Amino acid sequence: MPVQYPTGIIAEHNxxxxxxxxxxxxxxxxxFLVGHSHDATARALEKLVxxxxxxxxxxxxxxxxxxxxxxxxxxxxxxxRSVSPTDDGSLGLIVNASRKTADYDWIRRNLPAGISLxxxxxxxxxxxxxxxxxxxxxxxxxxxxxxxxxSATSAEFDGVDCAVSRSGYTGEDGFEIxxxxxxxxxxxxxxxxxxxxxPIGLGARxxxxxxxxxxLYGHDIDETTSPVEADLAWSIGKRRRLEGGxxxxxxxxxxxxxxxxxxxIGLKPEGRAPAREGTVVSDxxxxxxxxxxxxxxxxxxxxxxxxxxxxxxxxxPGTPVSLTVRAAIVPARVCELPFVPHNYxx
Amino acid sequence: MAARxxxxxxxxxxxxxVATIGIxxxxxxxxxxxxxxxxxxxxxxxxxxxxxxxxxxxxxASEVYAPVSGEVVDINKxxxxxxxxxxxxxxxGAWFLKVRLADRGELDDLMDKSAYDAxxxxx
Numbered sequence: 001m002p003v004q005y006p007t008g009i010i011a012e013h014n015x016x017x018x019x020x021x022x023x024x025x026x027x028x029x030x031x032f033l034v035g036h037s038h039d040a041t042a043r044a045l046e047k048l049v050x051x052x053x054x055x056x057x058x059x060x061x062x063x064x065x066x067x068x069x070x071x072x073x074x075x076x077x078x079x080x081r082s083v084s085p086t087d088d089g090s091l092g093l094i095v096n097a098s099r100k101t102a103d104y105d106w107i108r109r110n111l112p113a114g115i116s117l118x119x120x121x122x123x124x125x126x127x128x129x130x131x132x133x134x135x136x137x138x139x140x141x142x143x144x145x146x147x148x149x150x151s152a153t154s155a156e157f158d159g160v161d162c163a164v165s166r167s168g169y170t171g172e173d174g175f176e177i178x179x180x181x182x183x184x185x186x187x188x189x190x191x192x193x194x195x196x197x198x199p200i201g202l203g204a205r206x207x208x209x210x211x212x213x214x215x216l217y218g219h220d221i222d223e224t225t226s227p228v229e230a231d232l233a234w235s236i237g238k239r240r241r242l243e244g245g246x247x248x249x250x251x252x253x254x255x256x257x258x259x260x261x262x263x264x265i266g267l268k269p270e271g272r273a274p275a276r277e278g279t280v281v282s283d284x285x286x287x288x289x290x291x292x293x294x295x296x297x298x299x300x301x302x303x304x305x306x307x308x309x310x311x312x313x314x315x316x317p318g319t320p321v322s323l324t325v326r327a328a329i330v331p332a333r334v335c336e337l338p339f340v341p342h343n344y345x346x
Numbered sequence: 347m348a349a350r351x352x353x354x355x356x357x358x359x360x361x362x363x364v365a366t367i368g369i370x371x372x373x374x375x376x377x378x379x380x381x382x383x384x385x386x387x388x389x390x391x392x393x394x395x396x397x398x399x400x401x402x403x404x405x406x407a408s409e410v411y412a413p414v415s416g417e418v419v420d421i422n423k424x425x426x427x428x429x430x431x432x433x434x435x436x437x438x439g440a441w442f443l444k445v446r447l448a449d450r451g452e453l454d455d456l457m458d459k460s461a462y463d464a465x466x467x468x469x
Contacts, residue, residue, distance in 0.1 A: 003378075008433075009404040010379040203378070203405055272382050272426070274402050297381040297404050304382075326384075326400065 001027065002201045009203035013299040016170055016208055017340075020130035021200035022191050029100035030120040030178060033091045033107070038081065041089050044115040048107060050227060050246050051079065052237025053091070059083030061092075061150050061165055063235050065227050066103060071248025071255075072223035073230065074106060075099040076215065080165060083153045092152070092163070094125070094176075096217045122181045126188070129174035129208075131343060132196040137164075137175055140190060144175055149344040158190055170205070171212025171342045210305060211298045213266060213337030219277060220264060220293045220307055228255035229309065231264045231337070262290060263315040266337040267306040267323070269330050274304040275323045281310055281332075282322045289314050289321065300340045307337070349437070350453055351462035352413040357437055358456060360447070365414055368441040369401060369432065372466050377403040380432040385421040385443055392416060392445060394452055399442050401432065414452045416445030 001024045005012060015021055035041035042053040051064030061080040065073045080092035095103045100119075107117050128136065138145045143155040144164040152165035160183045168174035179187050191197050206216070215221045221230045226248065228236075233256060240246065241256060269275045279292040295306030306323075314321060319334040349359045355373035359366045374380065382402040392398050392412040399410040421443045425431060431440040447453075457465060 003405065008379045010381075013404075207404060272429075273384065274382060274407070276407060297402070299404070 001025070004201040004203045005199050007198075009201070009207060010299045012198070012200045012204035013207050015198050016130045016172060016200055016204060017300055018131065019196045019198070020128055020132040020136050020174075020194075021170070021204070022188070022197050023127040023129065023200050023205055024124070024188075025127050025176075026124040027097040028125055029093070029095040029097060029103065030123055030125060031093045031095070031104065032118045032120065033093060033115065034118055035089045035115040038088045041091050041115055044112055045079065045091060046240070046246060048110055048246060049077075049079075050236040050240050050249070050252060052240055053079055055237065055239065056081040058085065058088070059147070059151050059153055061152050061167060065221075065232065065235065066106065067227070067246055067248040067252070068223050069247045070223075071226040071251030073217075073221045073225055073227060074223060075103050076217055076221060076232075077103070078167065080152045083151075098218060120178075123178050124181050124184045126177045126179070126191075127168045127170075127174060128177065128191065128197070129168045129170040129172045129200075130196075131173060133172070133174045134345070136191065136194045136196050139194070141177075148346055149173070157187055160187060162187075166345065169212070169214055170208040171214070171338055171340055172208075173343055173345045206294075207296060207299055210294050210296060210307065211300055211338060211340040212342060213307065213339060215264070215307075216294055225264075225309070226252055226255055226260065228252055229260040229262055229264060259312055261312060262309045263312050264293075264307060264309055265315050266335045266339060267292065267295075267308060267321070267332045268335050268339075269304045269306065269323055269325070269332040271330060272304065273325050273328075273330060275306050275325050275330060275332070279306070279308075280324045281308055282324065282329075283314060284320065284322070286322070292323070298339055305339050306332075310334070348458065350413075350456035350458060351465075352411075352456055353465065354411050354413070356410060356413045358413050358453070360453065363447050363450075364419060364444050365416065365447050365453075366441045366444050367398070367410075367413060369410060369436055370462070371436045374433050374436040374440075377401065377405070377408060377432075379404050380429045383425040383429050383432065383442065385425070386418050388418050388421060390418045391448075392418060402429075410442060412445070413456060414445065415448040417448070418443055419446050420444040
């Protein structure tokens, strides 16, 4: 996947927000966790993540985190329960490319007897994202269009067997399609032949997910940030909050009840200068209170935007802060995430 | 005088003792969509090789180095409201700054158009 195609990041970004963008995300890790029943497999995974996996319905997917013993984040991932009762006991996992090896080692080391991890090789993964994505999919894969965001099914795309989910990481409605590497060319050619579809690179993927307030592993979340600090508490199941039973549960429970010492927030710098990752965030007196973990230019916002961590007492939307951008002090305000409203089909 | 070029992808065009400085079309192409340009205050004395301006694309921030020494006598205020002009007219309307040359001899260290084209092609 290139950083950009010839039209450039802003044009690609705007195309995805208004039409449909096709992202080749085959670098991400696809795997199955397999056991004899949904309950057995889900219990095994729940030992490693704070998400409610046992409660996942057939054909539904959930965002969760692999946590460390200290309550940090080893990786964030998508977990999908197959729609077909005959496949039950199998959970699909999508993990970050940079964390694949570490994740698989960690999961394998912690699996009970009878549950195995099977990385998927020779399958590509594409994301079709944007308000026209459903219209395009209706022409090739009508079965995929009937269900809501965070649902998945097996379906034929122009007669080719695929695993399709209604999901993505741009804040737009869209689909993710897993297909055998042997059938990639046919699928990509027929999608790119649609007038609404253009290929989109990593640069726009980053500006789209930043506007959508979504975390990028290794930047906004890592082994030092807890899911509560990262404002991902919504992904921790109600039952899991009470029961615990995952790595780092004691820190996370404490942060859920007493609040974390720092929190991930959105920031809007005044003026036009982007504030990049690593920029120090200060209070009115000039004391450092945090730093930016993702920052740049938001094409839909049409201005600079950033995410970062600040001490919790500065995390309320509207709080004025200062950013040190090169030699200058740039005023900024804490703001609600996302910067651009999500456009998911629910 | 025909424009001269630096290895850091700036162009310099001289009229009298004033040099107009910008970034090359090759440079804007590498940067991608330009979203912000920071220029030095007029009156600032720049030494050759010193960071003179900052150009930010969606991807990253890059410094623009003074290809010649001199005092800043003018800056292109149009870039403030329309930074994308750098993508459209890098080697014309989207000049960055003008300096009063401190040492004309420094111009000899710069490349002419054909040498710069060869430099870019050889990268």
